[in-house]
Amino acid sequence: MKRIDFIQLxxxxxxxxxxxxxxxxxxxxxxxxxxxxxxxxxxxPQKAAIEWFTDARFGLFIHxxxxxxxxxxxxxxxxxxxxxxxxxxxxxxxxxxxxxxxxIVNLASEAEMKYINITTRHHDSFCLFNTxxxxxxxxxxxxxxxxxxxxANECERKGIGLCLYYSHGRDWRHPHAPNNDKWGxxxxxxxxxxxxxxxxxxxxxxxxxxxxxxxxxxxxxTNYGAIASIWLDGWGVPVSGDISAFRVEETxxxxxxxxxxxLISAKFGYNGDEDYYAPEIHWLEKYxxxxxxxxxxxxxxxxxxxxxxxxxxxxxxxxHRGYESVMEDVNYAAKHNANLLLNTxxxxxxxxxxxxxxxxxxxxxxxxxxxxxxxx
Numbered sequence: 001m002k003r004i005d006f007i008q009l010x011x012x013x014x015x016x017x018x019x020x021x022x023x024x025x026x027x028x029x030x031x032x033x034x035x036x037x038x039x040x041x042x043x044x045p046q047k048a049a050i051e052w053f054t055d056a057r058f059g060l061f062i063h064x065x066x067x068x069x070x071x072x073x074x075x076x077x078x079x080x081x082x083x084x085x086x087x088x089x090x091x092x093x094x095x096x097x098x099x100x101x102x103x104i105v106n107l108a109s110e111a112e113m114k115y116i117n118i119t120t121r122h123h124d125s126f127c128l129f130n131t132x133x134x135x136x137x138x139x140x141x142x143x144x145x146x147x148x149x150x151x152a153n154e155c156e157r158k159g160i161g162l163c164l165y166y167s168h169g170r171d172w173r174h175p176h177a178p179n180n181d182k183w184g185x186x187x188x189x190x191x192x193x194x195x196x197x198x199x200x201x202x203x204x205x206x207x208x209x210x211x212x213x214x215x216x217x218x219x220x221x222t223n224y225g226a227i228a229s230i231w232l233d234g235w236g237v238p239v240s241g242d243i244s245a246f247r248v249e250e251t252x253x254x255x256x257x258x259x260x261x262x263l264i265s266a267k268f269g270y271n272g273d274e275d276y277y278a279p280e281i282h283w284l285e286k287y288x289x290x291x292x293x294x295x296x297x298x299x300x301x302x303x304x305x306x307x308x309x310x311x312x313x314x315x316x317x318x319x320h321r322g323y324e325s326v327m328e329d330v331n332y333a334a335k336h337n338a339n340l341l342l343n344t345x346x347x348x349x350x351x352x353x354x355x356x357x358x359x360x361x362x363x364x365x366x367x368x369x370x371x372x373x374x375x376x
Contacts, residue, residue: 031226031261033115033161045261049228050275053263053339054300056114056161057372058330060107060360061343063119063165063310064099064147066090066126069348074311077124077172078189084173084197087124094141099350101147105154107357111364115161115228117341120148120220122165122311123234125173129224133215136173152224161228164220168213168266169234169246175199176208178237185236210247214254221258228263230255231278235267243270265302268294276300278341281329295336303336305329306343307356313345320355323362330363334373 041048067074121127127137129148155162171177178187248270263275277294281303284291308320333340344356
């Protein structure tokens, strides 16, 4: 397939696009979100991406999935111990009829956000993208849509960096993902009796789960254009046991070989080879020693926070954090010379809460007039 210059993609027809991208062999083709870093990119795609990320400061986080339909947060399967096969039935109700990538990207732009991070696959293992590894995905749901692909198109159109959240350490569906007998960090829901969908003992093979993840990461880094970051979650599970079993070095090598400019993050990090650290904003006080270590590491840091919880919570309707509260996070991140990744939880139909829209627009107006705190 003919390679397309990312900087010229926006001049193509505004239809669904295929994103051929292989920066391994030709650095002339700069991803559009990195167009202002072209000279540095020609020398080192990774260094250009790090400089872009450090300058970006502000990003939009989106937690959306089957859990959104229940309105009790993204951990509902875990806390309520919903059996795998029962939870799976939500796929037939997942319509995402008002998930509008154009509106989402425009909102991020209005808020002066330079990148968007979406949950491609959360702990429940439901995928918002087209994958050959499982039919537990949005294309095979009632929605029949590849939400990541649609969002990738709009991010490319606007020159917004697309970051992909991916639940790496924790999975509540895959038969060979970590079990509670050998791993901590809330690896699996505490089912009683045990979930028969999972493999145990000698039948369990973590390598099959890691291979599954590598196949999915290959899809995400091959079919969706230039990816600004792979944002690995579920950190608490691998660090609770023998982390070498997760073959992290192999995972990182895979990512860098497919797209050298793609940054890698894993909360507080697994082996120190991450490009930036991304703890939750309250972790700086909860884990002071670890936080001091990453803040003094010389690497970029991103603090992630939310307006009303991570996944949609119906009991928070009308009670979301407002402008003043969000600005406290902006200033807190700036104080620590960190980026802020601010989450909004789409409603069950995929639309963004109107209160969040108004808040983000007001934050954007402030930043346009005053700039990022301490940056100017």
